[in-house]
Amino acid sequence: MLRFAIVGGGSRGWHLASLLRGFPDVELAAVCDSDPGALARWCSLGVELFRDFEELLRWGDFDAAVVSTPWAHHARQSIKLLEEGKHVLCEVPACLTLEECWALLDAAKSSGAVYMMGENYCFMREQLAVLRMAEEDVFGDLTYAECGYIHDVRSLLLRPDGGLTWRGEEARRRRGVIYPTHSIGPVAKWMGIGERDEFVELAAMSTRPASIAQYVREVFGGDHPAAREEYWRCGDSAVALISTRRGALVVLRVDIASPRPHNLAYYHLQGTRGAYLSGRWGEEGLVWIRGVSPGDSLHMSPEPARWEPISKYYDRYEHPLWRSAWRPGIEAHHGGGDYVMLKAFISAAREGREPFINVHDAVTWSAIIPLSGKSIAEGRSVEFPRFR
Structure with missing residues (x-):
């Protein structure tokens, strides 16, 4: 069972979580968002809810995370997740500065976890x-x-x-x-x-x-x-x-x-x-x-x-x-790209191999x-x- 945390509980996180729940041996474990309004609609799913990212990391009972927060948080949150040994699927872009690029590269190389940027158009x-x-x-x-x-x-x-x-x-x-x-x-x-x-x-x-x-x-x-x-x-x-x-x-x-x-x-x-x-x-x-x-x-x-x-x-x-690709998933957003992207990431995380991106x-x-x-x-x- 691959347990996922969603970091960023807005519309993008909600959509990707809805697709994740359709995969076998995948479980939605937690959602983190600093906005209580964004967290409200997750209450009925029976998952752990966090408003503080550091608190989510301390809890730690998950294997992989989808980072779907605003751009400015992507690199920092991805790096911290990798340092905790969590697989990371990060929304685009991965970084905003060259310093972030180098730091993310170092973190991914040092971690035993899988990092993939979620560029669904690919x-x-x-x-x-x-x-x-x-x-x-x-x-x-x-x-x-x-x-x-x-x-x-x-x-x-x-x-x-x-x-x-x-x-x-x-x-x-x-x-x-x-x-x-x-x-x-x-x-x-x-x-x-x-x-x-x-x-x-x-x-x-x-x-x-x-x-x-x-x-x-x-x-x-x-x-x-x-x-x-x-x-x-x-x-x-x-x-x-x-x-x-x-x-x-x-x-x-x-x-x-x-x-x-x-x-x-x-x-x-x-x-x-x-x-x-x-x-x-x-x-x-x-x-x-x-x-x-x-x-x-x-x-x-x-x-x-x-x-x-x-x-x-x-x-x-x-x-x-x-x-x-699973046929119902082809009806997902972006011409089916979201579903195929998730399938590629899940496969790489389970096998511990380099991902498509x-x-x-x-x-x-x-x-x-x-x-x-x-x-x-x-x-x-x-x-x-x-x-x-």
């Missing part, structure tokens, strides 16, 4: 199929990728009384690509970052926070301090260019404020033999593979190249993680936050640390 069906295709060299040598997280979350930055939420505090104090892992995670897995290749340099730029300030003026009036663009360090859009040691290039965009429909997945992968384009607004993803897909991409080809739906290749390239992945992807801020502030490209 576990969606389409992203897993592309991963298998990339691993089997279907696209050839990978040379270029685009990825983006474009989601208008301005309404999550301020409370109804006009005060900042924890997300608002992060947007006020941080400049750069402040939420990169949904975008960069799948791309990094496809490119084999940390195995066959590594990130070496990053250059970032950002727009001004025009849409964020406009939202505040519309909802709270022009006299609200946050109605001024100077109040915010986070721009509407931030873009990072990342180069790899093997000569590939990644373009990463994060936009949490521009008014437009939410696009769950935005990816483009290019190799020497083909390419992948994610679907937009409910459309299906597309692939073109030279010598396999119809036509040819060369100029003046007698038969022009034509995209194919990626679902055509699911039977051949379905990833084992997805193929083995290891601590090196976690700190490398999360380091984009401070590195992009540094690049923008100094007006130059910056080098990636070698987290080894």
Whole structure:
């Protein structure tokens, strides 16, 4: 029996706990949240409830923890759990500073427990199929990728009384690509970052926070301090260019404020033999593979190249993680990614092996936050640390 504690009892913790309870030989043992209101709905589940994280650690009658607190707590709480020998599944991002990255890396190496960052976008069906295709060299040598997280979350930055939420505090104090892992995670897995290749340099730029300030003026009036663009360090859009040691290039965009429909997945992968384009607004993803897909991409080809739906290749390239997933779990949030993510973590924790997203992945992807801020502030490209 694997006993879980949920650290952070809000909506995300509640959702993941509801999925955990469907796994065999898994037990929900405890929930910790500093807000008594957040703890209230857990009372009927018959689990231990804690308002103090240190008290939860002293109690200690659990094997693994899901960390779903605000970002600023992720690294500290994960490190303390690892020091107590607890397996950790931490929500994204894993860290906010380079100092936290190094500290988390050291803690995970020193602990006998399993650490995994819960980047659920890596576990969606389409992203897993592309991963298998990339691993089997279907696209050839990978040379270029685009990825983006474009989601208008301005309404999550301020409370109804006009005060900042924890997300608002992060947007006020941080400049750069402040939420990169949904975008960069799948791309990094496809490119084999940390195995066959590594990130070496990053250059970032950002727009001004025009849409964020406009939202505040519309909802709270022009006299609200946050109605001024100077109040915010986070721009509407931030873009990072990342180069790899093997000569590939990644373009990463994060936009949490521009008014437009939410696009769950935005990816483009290019190799020497083909390419992948994610679907937009409910459309299906597309692939073109030279010598396999119809036509040819060369100029003046007698038969022009034509995209194919990626679902055509699911039977051949379905990833084992997805193929083995429990059918009802596919209806979980984020295209089934939440369920498959939990299954992967539980399996790694039980077997004591390295998880699908290891601590090196976690700190490398999360380091984009401070590195992009540094690049923008100094007006130059910056080098990636070698987290080894």
